[in-house]
Amino acid sequence: MLKASFSNLIYVVSMILFLIGFYAVAMRPSLIKKIIGINIMETAIFLFLIGIGNKKGGASPLVVEGIEKYVNPFPQAMVLMALVVGVGTTALALILAVRLFECENGEKR
């Protein structure tokens, strides 16, 4: 198990990152920190996905004459789309947080 984990170091790292993000989401009371946690989780998953698509010695998926070996383009496309989705969710989270902040401050005033 250890040896396998070692060769899959990126996966292990991304899992650990994921858990760190999860901890922030679960334990931090601050809304902004929760959002940051969510982003850490997201990034961890992107790392994971990119790792899955890797191929040793593969070139970036940009077809050029003479090169036969490319890395898998599909995870990259997936990450690109998930990134945009991530932007959307983060933005919405910020919108709600900002509005909530406004409401609570408004009541204090």
Added chain:
Amino acid sequence: MKKFIVIVLLVLVGLFLLLAVSKMPIMGDPDSPTNAIATSRYIAKGPQETGCNNLVSAIILNYRVYDTFGEITVIFVTLTAALAILGREKAGEGVSPLKVSPSPLVSTIMIIYIPFFIVFAFYVAIHGFNSIGGGFQGGVILASVLVIYALVFGYDEAVRKFPPKRRILFEGLAPLCFVVVGFMSILAGTNFLNLNFSSVSHFRNFLTLILEISLGLTSGVAIASLFYILKKVERE
């Protein structure tokens, strides 16, 4: 107590995930299922079938363009939510005149650079076919231009320059483009969002270009709009 439970839970989940990770195929193995199965066609036939040398663009704009449609909708939904919850910003609404006028150095440089930025954004968007880049990337550059403009010349000035009325069409451009292209492909007798419905290969490239540009414009303008809306609350 809660902390303890969460940490125990996380450790358990972590061990579980690590176990799974250790059972996964070795990273970068050329024979692993991910590299063996689906990718062969993307790499072997991608450029001929889609006209994109950039395989990532080929996937997001042709093989899985339906996903991209969903994804640009996500941006639009976020924008709608922002409008519903926070409301559209208005120029001069509760304006307090800028206390610090922009430094002439910064503003002059920005005025010189902004056209280049915009050109660069379009370049990235259009060139997504053949090289690194793509609609979203270009769009984000565009958005950053709009954001920088607001930072340098002040929020009100930016809102006055790019009022909501002008942005509104761009915001909805990409989803509408996708649906229109989808309808066209259905009318042409193929399935939804098939870009290859015409035998003329240039037409396919033209459609891809249109989608690429609309993606860029929409994501850029929508992200900028989100920024403006959030910024509005901050200054109130």
Added chain:
Amino acid sequence: MSFVLHLPVLMVAVPIAVAVLISVLLTFKRNIAFVLSVLTMIFCLISSLFLMVKVITEGSFVYYVSDWPPPWGIEIFIDRLSVYMLLLIAIVGLISIIYSELYIKKVLDHQKIPFYYMLVLFLIGSIVGFVISGDIFNMFIFFEILSLSSYSLVAISGDREALRAGFRYLVMGIVSSLFILLGLGFIYSVTGTLNFTQIALRVKELSDLTVIQTGALLLIVAFIIEAAIFPLHVWLPKAHGKAPAPVSALLSGLVIGIGVFGMIKVVYYILPGVYPVSFVVFFRGLISVGIILGAIFALFENDLKILLAQSSISQIGFAAIGVFFFSYSGLMGSMLQLLNHAFAKSALFLGAGAVIYKTGFRNLDEMKGIGKRMPITMGFFAIGLASIASIPMTCGFVSKYYLCLAAIKQGLWGSVGAILLGGFLSLLYCLRIISCIFFEKPDSKVEVKEAPLKMLLPLGVLAFLTIFFGVFPRAAFVLIEPGVKEILGFLR
């Protein structure tokens, strides 16, 4: 007939396109949103009827978006169960939108009204997209649209409680969608594809199932969050309780049901038969606890809408537990419970909304004797309650009957106990509401009239449907029975 093939994807594209169009047209004409949404929903209803005819006569079919066959492109997979879900979505969506007109005018600012309709259309379109999708990543994308629009619909009124509820829902929801993404990463890493049928084929060839099981577990946990099943239900009561009534109807009736449908997709379509027994027992245990706890929470709740939301936790548990029976009767019960919950719970939320619209009362204590003031509204409400309480001759009875039968046949005594006890407790809280509404002496002297016709009509349709499918469950069997047999075939 070939046009019918395009209808599923059009049911996704048209609501989204109309919503975008509304935003563009907004500058010219403000009050066009309602009309356009109703027209869109009518289109969806008609297309789902067409699809129903098609699927009943010719069986399930697949549709390749952009004409790329899987694993390269995205496949849309239409079988009887997904058409069944589409029908539910179209009916409940149309009804909630019609109901919304008056209610939303009263509750929201004038500015927000078109955005409300847009978000509802996004919600409907994405639910359809989620249900018909045959590709996990595509499911993820539509799941995101679905969740984003539901968060914002919960928070749309902009008051503090709603925002709090919306934010909590958002955090849980994002975690759930990230779980999907992570899970699909695991699945992709060993199968090399994201298409349902292809994954199911590849999995059979695998020797080591650990990674696949992890992926499946992550996906199921994600849908457990979305369906609000026991330990992860914390977001639901406030979110559904504080949203505007038609939104609660949509969220409670459809969206959490979609969570259960997602579970069905994972368990039966994507990864059939990879689950160790302990897995299944664990989930059944969780769901059983949820069924009972939700009902107990509801028994002691005073705010009517939050009570209904608590009862949703219990009711959706019934739908979810059938998924893990892996048997014909269990799945039948599950699907019927989805129908029951979609119609009855929506009727309940709309009824509660009618009371709020007319009187502003939210607490059960204030509503004493209101059944005498607005007998028709509350009569429909009572029919919904009867169905939730699984009284014979309503749809709820049929579903719980099948579930209990399945559990007994398999000798799962714990689940039997949970189902029976849950049914008993739901009867109790429903009768508590009934006795409060109809038999207690009113405190206040406020004159209350019947709800307006535009609200009564949707309520009446839902109440009618609940009774109709209770008396003639066969009408639903046309789709469910062969559909369930088909997906049970995947297990072998």
Added chain:
Amino acid sequence: MNQMVSMIPITAVALPFLIGIAIFFTGKNKKLMGFLSSIAALLSLALVSALYSMLVRGNMDVCCPICFGAGFTFCFRVDWLGLFFAGITSLLWVASIPYSIKYMEMKFPDSRARFFGFFTLSAATAIGVTMAGNMLTLFALYELLTIFTYPLVVHAETPAALKAGKKYLVYLLIGEMFLLFAVLSTPEFAGPRAFAKIGLISSEIGSKMLLVLFCSYIVGFGIKAAIFPFSNWLPTVSIAPTPVTGLLHAVAVVNVGVYGIMRVILNVFGIELVRSMGVGVLLVFISGATIIYGSLMALRQDDLKRRLAFSTVDYISYPILGLALLSPTALVGGLLLLVTHAFLKLSLFFCAGAIDIQTGKTKVSELSGIGRRLPFVSTCFAIGSLGLIGMPLTLGFVGKWYLWQGPMETGQPSAMGVLIAGAILCAFYLLYVVYVLFFKQSNVDFVCDLQLNWTMLFPIGAGVLMGLVFGIFPKGLLLLVNNVTMCYFGG
């Protein structure tokens, strides 16, 4: 046995049911409301008689299955046992309608549409239960009966009534939980002709499971039949309006519980299986305990309606006892006592209601001297009491006579003891009321401000008269009851 398909059973249920729903919309139109309720009752009586004649003529089962597919079949089927109960229910339903109309007009002038609507619905579902052809139908209608009687129980809308209603529901719904479990565990419970054969359960499913099932069934139906540990709800709901109490005690609810127990033992398990399981003794003990408990509690009650309610707890266990002895004569006795109880207890409750309306007195201790003020009502009360105790020349006597044969045949001295003790206690608690009515001097003077008219007095008199007539000429009734027992004991 032959079978014929006919729509009459379902019509006998559905038509009154629909009329019941229609009554909700009559609103303030009292005449129409009364008319519709009487029509519903008369219709069901007519249809039940039609079924009777069909059964007599052809000795056939009348059956009509409605299949919903996938093991979900509703089915109505009439045999002698079902018809016996349906007959009692429909007859008493007709009798109680005029009384209820008058009573409600005097006591609860508000929301009468609701009352009569649910009254009709309850009676219709009770008849439906007796005509159910399989366990599923039986269960569905059984639960509906509980739900439909709830609004009647809480009709007064006072806090006490609501509390009583809550207690009623909790008790009965717990019972139904057990029942649902038992029903679903019974193989072939939803078969279109499930009750046509005797013994749905074979002994193959294991003795432990059999015992669990048997207990679940007994608890499920027994709660409604108010057997010993679960009988507390019955006195509590005597707070409801008198016609409702009549409905609960004599017409529908309690009878249906007894009917369920009979169905379970006779059809689901079958006499042979019950005998081999040896659970008959258990049932004898339960019913014996219920008889003693009910009588003792009745003695202590001062409230007349509560006293009568405990008397129901006592009396309704005789049929169960008769069944539990597993001998045909005892069963005949039990069924006869059920008829006795239905007619006479209804009359007694109506008497209590009449006294309440006339004088406002509900306590036994306050009733002194009323015998002279309300001679008709009091006389009826006295005759009814004597009939229940089992005086010769009443139906109660015939019933107890037959029931007495049971322990003689099977040799169960404890059951004999219970019968004797029950009769003596019953005499004590009922005759004391009669004594107070007629012989105790009243020290308070009271006014009779209302005049009872024939619509209220006729049902009272009719019930008592029936008890007497059948007591003197029991032959026709015996024939019917023998038909019932013959189906199960053969000859």
